[in-house]
Amino acid sequence: MRDSQFTFSDLVAGYVTAHDRERSLIDLRTSDGRELRVTLTETTSAEFLRNLGDPYLDASAHxxxxxxxxxxxxxxxxxxxxGDRVFVAKRLLFLGRGVGDYHFEQPGWWSQQLRELARFYRRAQFGGKTPVDYADYRTVLRLGGDKADHHVQETDTISRLVYGMASAYMLTGDEDFLGVAERGTEYLRDHVRFVDRDEDVVYWYHGIDIRGGSESKLFTSEFGDDYDAIPMYEQIYALVGPTQTYRVTGDPRISDDIEGTLRLFRKFFHDPERGGYFSHIDPILLNPDHESLGVNRSRKNWNSVGDHAPAYLFNLFLATGDKRHADMLEETFDLIVEHFPEEGSPFVQERxxxxxxxxxxxxWQQDAAVVGHNLKIAWNLMRMNAIRPKASYAELAEKLGRTMPDVGSDQWRGGWYDVVERTLREGSDSHRFVWHDRKAWWQQEQAILxxxxxxxxxxxxxxxxxAREAASFYNAFFLDHDEGGVYFNVLADGTPYLLGNERLKGSHSMxxxxASELCFLATVYGRLLLHSEPLTLWFRPRPDGFSDRVLRVAPDALPPGRVRLDWVEVDDRPYEDFDPVAMTVNLPDATGDVVVRAHLSPVED
Incomplete structure (x- = not known):
C-alpha cells in the first residue's frame, strides 16, 4: 500500500456530536471547534479513567x-x-459513566491520589522504616522508585517531599505522613540550615555531599543555571516543606527559621530602590551586583519575585494571619501587575x-515564554485578590486565563505545552516550540489550578x-499505574517519555x-467552591505551637464569605471554641500535641 508510509498514530480529545451505531462512526468536536470523524473497528478497545491505586476497568463491551x-x-x-482523511480508533478512554460525569470530580479522587503519591515516595525513600531516617534520602529516583548513585541530598527536593507529606496529612489524617514531614523538617534544620548571628539571618545550603559515608555541606548551587551562586529560588523552596508543616503543628522553631529567612531576603536579595528581589547573590559578599554572577548579575525573574507566593508565603499567611506577610504578598503582586505584562503579547515577561x-x-530562555509560569501567575493573582481585592489582580488573571488556551495548549489532543517562542514568526499563526512538543507534569498542574x-x-x-479538560489529560496520561507516582513528561499524544532525566521520578527538578500541591488545592477548590461539598482537614498543634494559641484552618485564600467552619473535634471529641466565619480555633491548654479535625462547608446562597 503506497500511502501506508504516511500513516501515523495520534490522539484526539473531543466532545461527541454524533454516533452512528450501524456504521461504527463517531463525530467529535475538539476544544477549539474542529470536527473529526472517528471510525471504530472490531478490535477497538475501551476503558474508564482510573486513579492511582485503582484497578483497570474495561469498557470495550459497552x-x-x-x-x-x-x-x-x-x-x-x-x-x-x-482527500477524505480517515481516523481509525484503536482505543477509547471514557472519563466517567455519563455525559458531564468526570471521575476526578468525585469527592475522594484527589485525596486518594495524594495518599498514593505519599506512599510511593515514602516507600521509595525510606522503605518500611519507622521512624524514617533521612540519611537514606536520595535526590535521584529511577522510574520505579529505585535509588540512583547520585551523591547529593538537595535541600529543595527534601523540602518538597516534606511539603507533600504535610499536605497528605492535612487531607487524610494519616499520622505516618506527618511523621515523615516532621522528621524531614528536623533534618533540614540540623543539616542544611545556617544561622548567621552576626547578620541575624537564616540561609540554607544547596545540599549535602554524602560520598564515602561522610557529610560535606554545599553552600552554593551545583545546578547549571545557578552554578557557584546562591539563587533566590533555592532559598524560597527550602521553606516550602517546613511552612506547610508549620500550618499543621505551629512549631515555634519553624516560625523562627522562616522569619530568619525572610530577613535574609530583605537584607540581601531585596531591591530597596526599585522593588522586587534579585535572582542571585554571590556567596562571598552576598551581593546581587557582583561580577562573578555573570549573566545572573543584577537580574530579577518570575522565580525570585513571584514564586514566594505559591511556595510558602500564602501558606505562611494562612497559618499566621500576620499583616506583614499580607503586605509582602501585596508588594509581590503589585510588581507583577506593573512589570510583567507586555502590550500586544499574550504572554507575560519573565526576566x-x-x-x-x-x-x-x-x-536558554532568550525571548521564550514558559507556559506554566503564565498560568501560575493567573491562579495566584486570584488568591491574592481574595486577600486584598484589586481590580488589576482579577483583570490580569482573567486575561491570562482567556488567552492562554489558544497559545499554550494542545486543543487537538488535550494537555499543555512547555516553552514556546513569545513572538509569532512572519506568516505563522501559532507560537513555535523552543525545544519540543512534549508536555510536563508541572505545566499540567498549573493549567488545572x-x-x-x-x-x-x-x-x-x-x-x-x-479546568475539566486539563484535569482529564493529566489523569489520563500522567499517572503511572505500573510503578506509582506520576511521569515527568509525556509526548504530545500522551505516551510517557522515558529518556534521560525525564525518565526519573526524583531529580533536581522533581x-x-x-503533584501534591495539585491534589491538595484541587480538593479544596473542587469540593468547596465548584461542587458545594464539605471538606475535613487534620491538624496536630503542639502545646507550644502558635504564639497566640489560635489555629487558622482556612484551607486556602478563598473568596470571603464562600466557606465556613461547621464543626471541630479535638482528640475525637466535639469542641466548641471556634469562629465559624474567621475559620479559627482557639486551642485548649494542653501538655502534649492535640489532633484537631476541622470540618468546612460551602456557604449556601
Missing part, C-alpha cells in the same frame, strides 16, 4: 451505550491520509534587569471547561511538590 452526544473522551488511533527592563538574552481557581472565583463556564 462502547455503543457509552458514546453519547456531549460526552468528552479520548480516541487513540491511526490517521490515514487522502528583567535591575531597572525592570526586560532581559531577552538570558541563556489556574482554571479551577478562576472558575471557583468567577463561576465562568469556559474556565470550568478548561520531588513530590507539584
Amino acid at each position: 462502547v455503543n451505550d457509552l458514546v453519547e452526544p456531549g460526552r468528552y473522551l479520548y480516541a487513540y488511533g491511526i490517521s490515514y491520509p487522502g 528583567f534587569h535591575a531597572d525592570w527592563s526586560p532581559d531577552r538574552t538570558w541563556r 489556574a482554571y479551577l481557581v478562576l472558575a471557583g472565583n468567577t463561576g465562568d463556564a469556559d474556565f470550568t471547561r478548561h 520531588s513530590m511538590y507539584h
Whole structure:
C-alpha cells in the first residue's frame, strides 16, 4: 500500500456530536471547534479513567451505550491520509459513566491520589522504616522508585517531599505522613540550615555531599543555571516543606527559621530602590551586583519575585494571619501587575534587569515564554485578590486565563505545552516550540489550578471547561499505574517519555511538590467552591505551637464569605471554641500535641 508510509498514530480529545451505531462512526468536536470523524473497528478497545491505586476497568463491551452526544473522551488511533482523511480508533478512554460525569470530580479522587503519591515516595525513600531516617534520602529516583548513585541530598527536593507529606496529612489524617514531614523538617534544620548571628539571618545550603559515608555541606548551587551562586529560588523552596508543616503543628522553631529567612531576603536579595528581589547573590559578599554572577548579575525573574507566593508565603499567611506577610504578598503582586505584562503579547515577561527592563538574552530562555509560569501567575493573582481585592489582580488573571488556551495548549489532543517562542514568526499563526512538543507534569498542574481557581472565583463556564479538560489529560496520561507516582513528561499524544532525566521520578527538578500541591488545592477548590461539598482537614498543634494559641484552618485564600467552619473535634471529641466565619480555633491548654479535625462547608446562597 503506497500511502501506508504516511500513516501515523495520534490522539484526539473531543466532545461527541454524533454516533452512528450501524456504521461504527463517531463525530467529535475538539476544544477549539474542529470536527473529526472517528471510525471504530472490531478490535477497538475501551476503558474508564482510573486513579492511582485503582484497578483497570474495561469498557470495550459497552462502547455503543457509552458514546453519547456531549460526552468528552479520548480516541487513540491511526490517521490515514487522502482527500477524505480517515481516523481509525484503536482505543477509547471514557472519563466517567455519563455525559458531564468526570471521575476526578468525585469527592475522594484527589485525596486518594495524594495518599498514593505519599506512599510511593515514602516507600521509595525510606522503605518500611519507622521512624524514617533521612540519611537514606536520595535526590535521584529511577522510574520505579529505585535509588540512583547520585551523591547529593538537595535541600529543595527534601523540602518538597516534606511539603507533600504535610499536605497528605492535612487531607487524610494519616499520622505516618506527618511523621515523615516532621522528621524531614528536623533534618533540614540540623543539616542544611545556617544561622548567621552576626547578620541575624537564616540561609540554607544547596545540599549535602554524602560520598564515602561522610557529610560535606554545599553552600552554593551545583545546578547549571545557578552554578557557584546562591539563587533566590533555592532559598524560597527550602521553606516550602517546613511552612506547610508549620500550618499543621505551629512549631515555634519553624516560625523562627522562616522569619530568619525572610530577613535574609530583605537584607540581601531585596531591591530597596526599585522593588522586587534579585535572582542571585554571590556567596562571598552576598551581593546581587557582583561580577562573578555573570549573566545572573543584577537580574530579577518570575522565580525570585513571584514564586514566594505559591511556595510558602500564602501558606505562611494562612497559618499566621500576620499583616506583614499580607503586605509582602501585596508588594509581590503589585510588581507583577506593573512589570510583567507586555502590550500586544499574550504572554507575560519573565526576566528583567535591575531597572525592570526586560532581559531577552538570558541563556536558554532568550525571548521564550514558559507556559506554566503564565498560568501560575493567573491562579495566584486570584488568591491574592481574595486577600486584598484589586481590580488589576482579577483583570490580569482573567486575561491570562482567556488567552492562554489558544497559545499554550494542545486543543487537538488535550494537555499543555512547555516553552514556546513569545513572538509569532512572519506568516505563522501559532507560537513555535523552543525545544519540543512534549508536555510536563508541572505545566499540567498549573493549567488545572489556574482554571479551577478562576472558575471557583468567577463561576465562568469556559474556565470550568478548561479546568475539566486539563484535569482529564493529566489523569489520563500522567499517572503511572505500573510503578506509582506520576511521569515527568509525556509526548504530545500522551505516551510517557522515558529518556534521560525525564525518565526519573526524583531529580533536581522533581520531588513530590507539584503533584501534591495539585491534589491538595484541587480538593479544596473542587469540593468547596465548584461542587458545594464539605471538606475535613487534620491538624496536630503542639502545646507550644502558635504564639497566640489560635489555629487558622482556612484551607486556602478563598473568596470571603464562600466557606465556613461547621464543626471541630479535638482528640475525637466535639469542641466548641471556634469562629465559624474567621475559620479559627482557639486551642485548649494542653501538655502534649492535640489532633484537631476541622470540618468546612460551602456557604449556601
